[in-house]
Amino acid sequence: MTANEDIEPVDVVFPASIEAVLDSDVDGLLDVQEKPAKVTARERLERAFLEVVEFRRAHGRVPSSSTRAIAERKLGARLDGILANDDKIAALKELDVFGLLETPNAPASIDDLIGSDDFNLLGDESGLLDVSDLPVRRQVHDSGEVARREKAPDFQQFEPLFKQKHAELRDGTSKLLPYPGMTHIVPGAFFVLNGVMLFIAEVGETEYKKTTVRENKRERLRCVFENGTESSMYRQSLGIRLSDEDGQIIVQTEIPEILTDDVVSGYIYVLRSRSEDPQIAGIEDLHKIGFTRDSVERRIKSAEKSPTYLMAPVDVVASYRTYNVKASALENLLHRIFADVRLDVTQANRKGRDYDPSEWFVVPRDVIDQAINLIISGDIVGFVYDANAQKLAHRDQ
Known part of the structure; x- marks a missing residue:
């Protein structure tokens, strides 16, 4: 085609109206996407809590807010924030299939209080029970603990051990020292509480108590006393009494100390x-x-x-x-x-x-x-x- 040749025009037929244009859009090119509905604060809260629920379902435990795993730590912190807000707890109650938002009952005794120590404030690592460097605080205990002691049915098996320990104290192969802390409450240890020698005969199986924050553990002891009685107080309870009442431990001279880490x-x-x-x-x-x-x-x-x-x-x-x-x-x-x-x-x-x-x-x-x-x-x-x-x-x- 040369420059002077005539160019034939192209026929273009326009629709008669805008409706006709939309009707002719068989591929949906002119469709306008619907604007998403605005997410409410309640919906965001529910979605956030359901992620915590799914973690509990998948792992069998609540997420920890102190772990090094970033994803779990975020969920743990989220749960801590919900537990601190009564309005959020009320709003999420229907979604709480695992009882994550339940408020624990008030402890009925000192042992229950120690066992429900969610933040492990009385645990071995905290050092709160080791008061050897603090001023002595006198505390008078009633006879409730003594009343709970029972006669040891097999005391004849332990009596020679007490006689042996008294003999060691007399000849100097053993000695009395101030109560050094909870790590020393182990099977086989001897202590003196209010002038009475006691022997840690057994440490029971660890009891685990789950709460919404953490899983606590505690052990009951079998404490045999030289007067022929025994009791089954918790390790923490004995530690508190030994601290408050100037308890003593009996250790052998020049023999290494035994701690809870020893097997x-x-x-x-x-x-x-x-x-x-x-x-x-x-x-x-x-x-x-x-x-x-x-x-x-x-x-x-x-x-x-x-x-x-x-x-x-x-x-x-x-x-x-x-x-x-x-x-x-x-x-x-x-x-x-x-x-x-x-x-x-x-x-x-x-x-x-x-x-x-x-x-x-x-x-x-x-x-x-x-x-x-x-x-x-x-x-x-x-x-x-x-x-x-x-x-x-x-x-x-």
């Missing part, structure tokens, strides 16, 4: 036989040295039926709780030290079969104590047992 590995026990068999009853200083991972009391429950215990009842004359070491290895070492004075006797078990008890030794009780202390200090390698002198002697003698 109980077993028990070494020393027994005395009550056998009436003439070949056994007349042997002086006859002791069984054994170990158990369970409690000593349960281990010897049916002693009279077992040739291991010479088919007779036994008395516990000493019990040593071992920490962070293999109790069986300590037992084997003690057996090697006293191998020359092992009891040589054969008995018949309940089925009539001969049995040679291997853990009974003719050795004074105080020598066994000395051997255990030398093992703990690491000096046992320089000693041997002199059966004639009935004492541990230096190897070079």
Whole structure:
């Protein structure tokens, strides 16, 4: 086509009206998107709370506002903010399928109050119960705690332990110190409360109590007193009483302290036989040295039926709780030290079969104590047992 050629016009037909234009828009190019409805403050609150609910459903716990996980920490802080506002709690009540907004009941006792310590203010890390550096605050307790004590049904098993501890205090192998704090309330520990010695026989299973803020834990103790009674107060309750009433702890001289982080590995026990068999009853200083991972009391429950215990009842004359070491290895070492004075006797078990008890030794009780202390200090390698002198002697003698 040249420049002087005529250009034919293009016919364009315009619609007659705007409605016709809209009707002809079969692809929706002229459609106007609907403006989204404005979200209300209540809807935002409900959406925010439902995210917390979904976290609880997925993880089985409420989100923590102190964790290092940023997403969880945001949800935890959000829940804390809701719990601090009564209006928000009321508005979200119908969405609270897990009871996250429920207000806990007021504690009925001091133990319940300690157990509901949502912010762990009375926990070990806070140090609030360690008041050894503060001025003494005298507090008179009524007889409620004493009234809750009961007679210990198996006190005969613990009585030798109290006698042993009194003997150690007299000869200086143990000493009294001011109550040092809750970390020292562990199984096997001895304390003096209002002039009465007590023994931590057991620490019960940890009880967990969930609240909307955190999960608390607490343990009941079995405290046996030298007057033949026992109680089952919580660890925190005993800690408070020992702090308020100038309680004392009994510790062995020059032996490392035991803390709650130390792991109980077993028990070494020393027994005395009550056998009436003439070949056994007349042997002086006859002791069984054994170990158990369970409690000593349960281990010897049916002693009279077992040739291991010479088919007779036994008395516990000493019990040593071992920490962070293999109790069986300590037992084997003690057996090697006293191998020359092992009891040589054969008995018949309940089925009539001969049995040679291997853990009974003719050795004074105080020598066994000395051997255990030398093992703990690491000096046992320089000693041997002199059966004639009935004492541990230096190897070079």
